[in-house]
Amino acid sequence: MGKTRLEAFSDGVLAIIITIMVLELKVPHGAELDDLRPLAPTIVSYLISFVYVAIYWNNHHHMLHLAKRVDGKIMWANSHLLFWLSLIPFTTNWVGEHPQHAWPNALYGINLLCAGLAYTILQVAIIANEGADSAMRRAVGKDWKGRISALGYALAIGMSFVERWVAEGIYVAIALLWLIPDPRLAKVLSASSSDD
Numbered sequence: 001m002g003k004t005r006l007e008a009f010s011d012g013v014l015a016i017i018i019t020i021m022v023l024e025l026k027v028p029h030g031a032e033l034d035d036l037r038p039l040a041p042t043i044v045s046y047l048i049s050f051v052y053v054a055i056y057w058n059n060h061h062h063m064l065h066l067a068k069r070v071d072g073k074i075m076w077a078n079s080h081l082l083f084w085l086s087l088i089p090f091t092t093n094w095v096g097e098h099p100q101h102a103w104p105n106a107l108y109g110i111n112l113l114c115a116g117l118a119y120t121i122l123q124v125a126i127i128a129n130e131g132a133d134s135a136m137r138r139a140v141g142k143d144w145k146g147r148i149s150a151l152g153y154a155l156a157i158g159m160s161f162v163e164r165w166v167a168e169g170i171y172v173a174i175a176l177l178w179l180i181p182d183p184r185l186a187k188v189l190s191a192s193s194s195d196d
Contacts, residue, residue: 010078074126
């Protein structure tokens with residue numbers, strides 16, 4: 001099967017996820033700038049989640065660019081990833097509504113951890129389909145970002161019950177880690193494009 005349908009479907013789901021998140025933002029009851037203050041936690045949680053969804057969209061695009069074809073395992077792994085990403089609007093809204101409570105912050109971290117693991121499963125499925133010497137294998141390398149992220153999410157989940165602000169800081173730090181372009185991926189993508 002070609003990868004175009006998988007890319008189009010995934011892009012559509014991610015666009016819907018962002019749309020659902022923005023629809024959860026409520027307009028303040030007043031017309032003064034100060035009336036936005038109670039909405040600050042919701043706006044901040046939306047911003048962080050938007051960045052996460054954008055990171056997944058960007059990396060998903062690059063990952064599928066490196067894949068030559070998809071099979072049933074890749075399709076199911078992709079659906080598994082989209083499932084966890086589809087829960088981000090729910091966990092984002094819960095954190096935004098109850099920013100001072102441990103469980104919303106912990107569930108947000110669980111959601112991010114599961115999405116990260118699902119992304120890794122999709123990488124493994126693509127590598128298994130493409131082969132151990134594939135461009136995807138070279139781009140992923142030892143996947144240190146994925147490993148650091150999983151450990152960070154696990155730590156943040158625990159910290160949600162101790163120091164909530166530390167957990168939130170870890171979520172932001174992991175997002176920043178993924179915002180930094182990986183030169184290995186760019187190099188492999190460039191080489192892959194020149195081979196086509």
